[in-house]
Amino acid sequence: MWHGFQTHDSKIGLASALSYWCFLCRDKDKSPAMGIKTWEYFQSSLSNAVIPSGSVSDFIENFSKKLVVNHLNPSVFSRILNPQQKILRINNKDEIVELKQDQENVKLQWMGWEEILHSLKMQGVTDRHILKQIKDCPHLIAALVRLRHEEEKELKLTEEEENNV
Secondary structure (H helix, E strand, C coil): CECCECCCCHHHHHHHHHHHHHHHHECCCCCCCCHHHHHHHHHHHHHHHHCCCCCHHHHHHHHHHHHCECCCCHHHHHHHHCCCCEEEEEECCCCEEEEEECCCCCCEEECCHHHHHHHHHCCCCCHHHHHHHHHHCHHHHHHHHHHHHHHHHHHHHHHHHHHHC
């Protein structure tokens, strides 16, 4: 399991997390990734967005355009990676900094996809490795994202039902 995705491969896990981030941040009124063809469009957009991409940043930009994402919300990405942790915002010299607070240990840690990619680079993983996984396995990434999305949707419905009782 890699950050809530049913895989032990960190490259597939990061690709799934970044793809899910874009998916959750899409403009639901304008995005073609809605309705009965959502997941077909999602998978084909993965393939089409990775082809012209030279880096993970390029992929995020291209994929966001395909899904009609107006703004990538950092707190959504933090929730994808660590749903049990709280997000805090601080203003540091006119910059908004995203932090996460571990509820058990009450310590602060920096969070972001670039930091995760940097830690993977220490293990020999590069942007090209991530992009290759997206190009070679869009069906797997789409399936992992769909599973995660369906799980979260079901949990949200269950929590709402419990609150209404």
